[in-house]
Amino acid sequence: MQYAHIxxxxxxxxxxxxxxxxxxxLVETNDQWIRERTGIQQRHIAGPDQFPSTLxxxxxxxxxTIANLRPTDLDLIIxxxxxxxxxxxxxxxLIQDQLGATxxxxxxxxxACSGFIYAVNMGxxxxxSGSIKNALIIGTETLSRFVDWKDRxxxxxxxxxxxxxxxxxxxxPGGVLSAVMHSDGSGGNLLTLEGGGxxxxxxxxxxxxxxxxxKMDGNEVFRFAxxxxxxxxxxxLDCAGLKMDDIRWIVPHQANIRIIQAAARGLKLPMxxxxxxLQNYGNTSTASIPIAMVEAIEKGQIQPGDKLVMVGFxxxxxxxALAAQWTGPLPSKGHVHPEQYRTFARLRxxxxxxxxxxxxxxYRREL
Numbered sequence: 001m002q003y004a005h006i007x008x009x010x011x012x013x014x015x016x017x018x019x020x021x022x023x024x025x026l027v028e029t030n031d032q033w034i035r036e037r038t039g040i041q042q043r044h045i046a047g048p049d050q051f052p053s054t055l056x057x058x059x060x061x062x063x064x065t066i067a068n069l070r071p072t073d074l075d076l077i078i079x080x081x082x083x084x085x086x087x088x089x090x091x092x093x094l095i096q097d098q099l100g101a102t103x104x105x106x107x108x109x110x111x112a113c114s115g116f117i118y119a120v121n122m123g124x125x126x127x128x129s130g131s132i133k134n135a136l137i138i139g140t141e142t143l144s145r146f147v148d149w150k151d152r153x154x155x156x157x158x159x160x161x162x163x164x165x166x167x168x169x170x171x172x173p174g175g176v177l178s179a180v181m182h183s184d185g186s187g188g189n190l191l192t193l194e195g196g197g198x199x200x201x202x203x204x205x206x207x208x209x210x211x212x213x214x215k216m217d218g219n220e221v222f223r224f225a226x227x228x229x230x231x232x233x234x235x236x237l238d239c240a241g242l243k244m245d246d247i248r249w250i251v252p253h254q255a256n257i258r259i260i261q262a263a264a265r266g267l268k269l270p271m272x273x274x275x276x277x278l279q280n281y282g283n284t285s286t287a288s289i290p291i292a293m294v295e296a297i298e299k300g301q302i303q304p305g306d307k308l309v310m311v312g313f314x315x316x317x318x319x320x321a322l323a324a325q326w327t328g329p330l331p332s333k334g335h336v337h338p339e340q341y342r343t344f345a346r347l348r349x350x351x352x353x354x355x356x357x358x359x360x361x362x363y364r365r366e367l
Contacts, residue, residue, distance in 0.1 A: 004124035004135075005175035007329045008069065008166030010062025011294040012055045013044040013159075013281065023156060026149045034156050039257025043159030043282030046142040052081050053094040055162035056140040057342070059290075060099060063136070064338035067166040067329055071099040071341045075132035077106040078123055080115030080139045080286040082315070083146060084108055087196070095138065099338070100345030104136070112191070113253050113314030114181070115139060115286040117322045120165060120310075121179035127169045135167040139286030146193055148213035157255070158214070159282035163290025168330055177307075178240035179322040180232060187224060190217045191315035225259045228319040230266030233311050236321035244269070246307050247323075249296070253312030254278035254288035263311070275301065285314065304328045 019042045020031035034040055046055070056079060064071060077099075079092035092106035111118045116139035123135035140162035147155045167176070194200050195211030206212060229252060237244065250273055252260050257278060264271050275296045284291060289310050296302045306326045313319040 002127055002130060002169040002171065003173055003175045004127040004167045005170050005172070005327050005330065006165050006324060007168045007327070008063035008065070008067025009164065009290065009294050009297060010059040010066065011161065011163045011287075011291045012058035012062075013161040013291070014046045014050055014055070016045045016047055017042050018045050020156070027152045027155060029152050029156060037258070038156065039278055040156065040282045041279045044161055045144045046160040050142065050160070051085050052079075052083055052091050052140040052142055052162070053085060053098060055142070055160070056091070056095050056138045056164065057098045059140070059162040059164040060095065060136055060138060061338045061342070063164040063166045067168065068332040068336055069134060069166060069168075069338070070336050071101040071338055071345070072103055074101045074104040074134050074136050076123060076126060076135040077101060077104045078109055078119040078135065078137050079106070080109045080111065080119040080137070081141060082110065082112050082115070082193075082285045083141050083143050091140070092138075097349050098342065098345055100341040100348060101136070102348075111314065111318045112316055113255065113283070113285045113288065114312045114316070114318040114320045115314070116163070116289050117179065117310055117312050117320040118181055118318075120167070120176065120322055121181060121320070123167045124176035124179070127167060133169040136164060137167060138162060138164045139288075139290050141285045141287050143214070143285055146212065146214050148210060151213065153218050154214050154216055157283045159284050161281060161284040161287045161291055163287045163294060165290060170330055172327075174325040174327045177242070177323040177325060178236050179320065180236045180239060181320040182228070182232070182318065184317045187220070187317035188315070190220045190224070190317065191215070222256070222259065224317060225255065225313045226262035226266070228313050229259065229263035229311055232319055232321040233263070233267060233309050236309060236311075236323045240323040242307065242323060247309055248306040249273060249275055249302060249308040251275045251289055251293055251296070251308055251310045253314070254281065254292055255283045288312075302326055
């Protein structure tokens with residue numbers, strides 16, 4: 001049996017930072033009000049030349065470097081995002097092209113803030129099945145572009161960023177141990193971005209009505225989240241045959257400090273067992289869990305052999321949890337430099353576009 005190990009990790013966040021004091025100049029709020037209700041102090045905001053794919057590629061190159069893998073070694077790329085660059089093509093395909101991952105299938109996964117857990121589980125299952133050996137899992141967002149900066153209930157929450165994991169097949173036990181995924185579409189109206197889909201195609205009316213902004217029933221989402229965070233954590237431990245004492249860390253979706261504190265009370269755990277960094281990033285949706293984990297690894301909090309649980313919730317409604325044993329990079333020979341492949345990837349993309357253009361001219365002449 002093949003086990004799916006997390007062997008590489010990386011994150012990317014825009015340099016531009018918006019503090020709570022900055023927000024107070026846009027909407028009626030203040031630093032104390034935001035901190036008390038959310039725990040957020042600042043969030044990173046994408047610049048005009050930054051997109052989900054560009055942030056994702058930066059995170060992916062770091063993850064591939066740690067895993068010592070070439071982009072051409074990848075069999076699959078799954079991009080979890082709530083702010084794709086287009087309805088289609090998939091943002092994952094843009095990432096594949098920019099990386100030069102010539103052998104990889106690529107697709108987007110939409111499960112809102114639970115998406116990264118869903119995506120890691122799907123990548124792990126593909127490895128366990130024997131169909132692939134190497135997968136790149138990405139959570140990437142530029143949700144600031146869908147925020148109404150006059151809506152105090154939402155604009156204080158969201159930030160931009162990306163996080164990436166490399167999953168690799170190994171005969172050694174460990175890696176992803178178990179996962180649970182749930183949904184309840186009856187609560188789909190509680191957290192929405194209505195405009196731009198086939199139900200509400202973009203029109204002057206949808207823009208005027210604000211349907212292209214994030215809308216949220218904060219109280220209902222809060223009640224839902226505090227209920228499912230603890231239950232999903234316990235469920236995934238039961239699936240893995242683990243007890244709470246076996247777990248070193250809980251890595252929750254970084255949405256609101258009060259939700260994380262409620263989960264801690266529900267699990268009867270101290271807050272120092274939870275990885276928390278939302279004060280610096282806000283809610284980065286699908287990117288929040290990998291960003292939190294990368295920072296924890298870089299600080300030396302997460303060590304090889306540690307067992308941990310990632311748990312999240314989001315629009316849909318969706319929620320899920322994943323238990324893993326941390327191992328780090330697999331033994332490998334030599335060193336690769338994935339960043340170098342980006343130059344070749346750009347050249348390859350230009351060549352393929354030119355060949356496609358020439359092929360089109362020849363085809364038309366034959367007709």
